Amino acid sequence: DAGVIQSPRHEVTEMGQEVTLRCKPISGHNSLFWYRQTMMRGLELLIYFNNNVPIDDSGMPEDRFSAKMPNASFSTLKIQPSEPRDSAVYFCASSPGGTGSYEQYFGPGTRLTVT
Amino acid sequence: DQQVKQNSPSLSVQEGRISILNCDYTNSMFDYFLWYKKYPAEGPTFLISISSIKDKNEDGRFTVFLNKSAKHLSLHIVPSQPGDSAVYFCAGLSSNTGKLIFGQGTTLQVKP
Numbered sequence: 001d002a003g004v005i006q007s008p009r010h011e012v013t014e015m016g017q018e019v020t021l022r023c024k025p026i027s028g029h030n031s032l033f034w035y036r037q038t039m040m041r042g043l044e045l046l047i048y049f050n051n052n053v054p055i056d057d058s059g060m061p062e063d064r065f066s067a068k069m070p071n072a073s074f075s076t077l078k079i080q081p082s083e084p085r086d087s088a089v090y091f092c093a094s095s096p097g098g099t100g101s102y103e104q105y106f107g108p109g110t111r112l113t114v115t
Numbered sequence: 116d117q118q119v120k121q122n123s124p125s126l127s128v129q130e131g132r133i134s135i136l137n138c139d140y141t142n143s144m145f146d147y148f149l150w151y152k153k154y155p156a157e158g159p160t161f162l163i164s165i166s167s168i169k170d171k172n173e174d175g176r177f178t179v180f181l182n183k184s185a186k187h188l189s190l191h192i193v194p195s196q197p198g199d200s201a202v203y204f205c206a207g208l209s210s211n212t213g214k215l216i217f218g219q220g221t222t223l224q225v226k227p
Contacts, residue, residue, distance in 0.1 A: 004158070031213065043159070043204060043217040056214065091158050095213075102147055102208050104215060106158030 025094030
C-alpha cells in the first residue's frame with residue numbers, strides 16, 4: 001500500500017486566497033484525521049471523520065476552515081480566506097478504526113505558507 | 116490546558132548509550148499511550164504503544180514504561196543509534212473519543 005497520500009506537498013499563497021488541501025487515506029481505513037503542526041501549538045487535531053462522517057470538529061480554528069469527506073478514499077481541508085497565521089504543516093492521518101485499532105498512519109504533510 | 120507534556124525540548128546522547136524520553140499527562144481518561152517518531156519533511160510514524168492497564172511494553176530496542184500513579188511515561192531506547200535522531204512525540208488516546216492528544220515533542224540527537 002502507498003500509505004496516506006497528501007497533495008500538494010508545498011503550497012505558497014497570498015493572504016485572502018482560497019487553499020484546498022487533499023488527502024487519500026489508506027484503503028480500508030475507516031477513520032481520517034486532519035492535524036496542524038506549528039511551533040507554537042505543536043501537533044493539534046483539527047477534525048476527524050469516522051466512516052466519512054465528521055465526528056469531532058472542535059479543533060477547527062474558525063469558520064474559515066472547512067473539511068469534507070465525500071467518500072472513503074478522499075478528503076479535503078479548505079481555508080477560505082487564508083491568512084498568514086494559517087502558515088503551518090498540515091497532516092492527514094488514517095486509522096483502521098474499531099476496537100483496539102487505534103494506531104494512526106500519517107501522510108507526509110502539506111507545508112502551507114500564506115504571505 | 117495541555118493534557119500531554121514533554122518538558123524536554125531536546126536530548127543529546129552518545130551512540131550506544133541509553134536514551135530516555137519523558138512524558139507527563141493530566142487526563143485520567145487516557146487508556147492508551149503511543150509514541151511516534153518524526154523525521155524532517157515526513158509525517159510522524161508509529162513507534163510503540165502501551166495500554167493503561169500495563170506498566171511496561173518492549174519492542175526490540177524500544178521500551179515504554181507507564182507509571183499511572185505519577186501520570187508519567189517514558190520511552191527508553193537501548194542502544195541508541197544515529198538513525199534514531201528524530202523528533203519523538205508522546206500521545207494519549209481515550210478510546211471513547213478516538214482522539215490522539217500529542218505532546219510538544221522532544222528532539223533526540225544521537226551522536227556517533
